[in-house]
Amino acid sequence: MIDPALLQALSEGRDILCVSHISPDGDAVGSLLGMGRLLRRLGKQPVLALQDPVPAEHRVLPGAADIITQQSPDFEIAVRQRRFDLIVCVDSSSPDRMGAVYNAPVHDAATLLVIDHHVTNTRFGAINWVAPECAAACQMLVYLADALEVPLEGELAECLLTGIVTDTLCFRTDSTTPDVLSAAMRLMQGGADLSTITARTVNRRPFRLIRLWGRVLPSVQLEDGVIWTAISRRDLAEAGDVIEDVNLSSFLVTADEADISAVFTELANDGSGPAVDCSFRAKPGFDVSRLAFSFGGGGHPAASGCTVKGTLPDVIAQVTPVMKAARRSQLQNGAHSGGAQA
Numbered sequence: 553m554i555d556p557a558l559l560q561a562l563s564e565g566r567d568i569l570c571v572s573h574i575s576p577d578g579d580a581v582g583s584l585l586g587m588g589r590l591l592r593r594l595g596k597q598p599v600l601a602l603q604d605p606v607p608a609e610h611r612v613l614p615g616a617a618d619i620i621t622q623q624s625p626d627f628e629i630a631v632r633q634r635r636f637d638l639i640v641c642v643d644s645s646s647p648d649r650m651g652a653v654y655n656a657p658v659h660d661a662a663t664l665l666v667i668d669h670h671v672t673n674t675r676f677g678a679i680n681w682v683a684p685e686c687a688a689a690c691q692m693l694v695y696l697a698d699a700l701e702v703p704l705e706g707e708l709a710e711c712l713l714t715g716i717v718t719d720t721l722c723f724r725t726d727s728t729t730p731d732v733l734s735a736a737m738r739l740m741q742g743g744a745d746l747s748t749i750t751a752r753t754v755n756r757r758p759f760r761l762i763r764l765w766g767r768v769l770p771s772v773q774l775e776d777g778v779i780w781t782a783i784s785r786r787d788l789a790e791a792g793d794v795i796e797d798v799n800l801s802s803f804l805v806t807a808d809e810a811d812i813s814a815v816f817t818e819l820a821n822d823g824s825g826p827a828v829d830c831s832f833r834a835k836p837g838f839d840v841s842r843l844a845f846s847f848g849g850g851g852h853p854a855a856s857g858c859t860v861k862g863t864l865p866d867v868i869a870q871v872t873p874v875m876k877a878a879r880r881s882q883l884q885n886g887a888h889s890g891g892a893q894a
């Protein structure tokens with residue numbers, strides 16, 4: 553059941569900002585666009601904003617061109633300096649995930665409504681709907697559409713199925729429950745094309761990404777069921793300035809002998825010292841969400857991430873022992889190694 557206070561806030565909102573997370577993925581963009589469509593069905597004219605640009609593979613989604621980002625000339629005036637009475641934040645586990653879109657104290661006057669499925673959500677809104685049993689924020693919006701009596705068809709269905717497909721890696725994660733399949737089925741019945749969405753999202757990558765993988769795979773390491781590799785700024789530059797989610801940790805965790813994977817990516821130095829992005833994946837039965845949370849990040853049992861201060865070698869030396877310890881304790885607590893060896 554959806555909190556009646558949430559439905560009331562949506563129906564009473566007049567000047568509404570919808571936002572999702574930095575480095576937006578398919579679920580962030582899909583749920584943002586889906587939320588915009590639901591609100592328009594209620595007669596609202598919400599502003600949709602993201603800090604970072606919509607990735608190329610999601611720019612074809614209907615309405616994506618209208619999302620205001622930090623690169624838009626009107627970002628300051630139309631988003632950061634505007635006083636909204638309602639802010640709807642989707643698919644984000646903590647306030648920092650909204651990045652530069654959220655501008656305190658201008659936005660503090662608005663009612664903040666949080667709709668999210670991350671188990672690590674910090675419940676930072678005035679109204680929080682957190683549903684970790686849902687595989688995607690877009691799945692939650694299927695239920696919201698039901699509550700608002702909006703039919704799941706056309707462009708709404710396409711946006712919402714995109715988020716479900718991308719967050720479940722096309723129904724392969726252990727978050728893929730019968731309810732997820734049922735929601736996806738209804739979106740397909742409403743006209744969303746599964747094979748087109750799959751081909752556009754989880755089944756594609758640019759050539760420069762394959763070249764980047766080629767550069768960093770020779771230094772891959774496997775110890776105690778933990779597999780990892782590192783990507784330096786130089787790797788990124790020489791592979792052709794890769795900016796998309798390199799998604800390599802999902803590939804690494806497919807190794808028979810591994811239960812947990814990590815890719816450590818050196819971040820551009822913003823003047824506050826070296827830092828490394830850590831992207832974790834786990835085989836079913838293992839959990840990397842608490843691991844990421846312990847380093848100030850967040851995510852799901854099967855996929856999570858965090859940013860750790862330090863150089864690449866320092867961060868790898870700091871994080872990999874914690875990964876090994878996490879895997880060991882999960883084995884002792886009954887997780888079964890998916891590896892060919894124990």
Ligand SMILES: [Mn+2]
Binds near residue numbers: 579580643669687
């Ligand atoms: Mn999501």
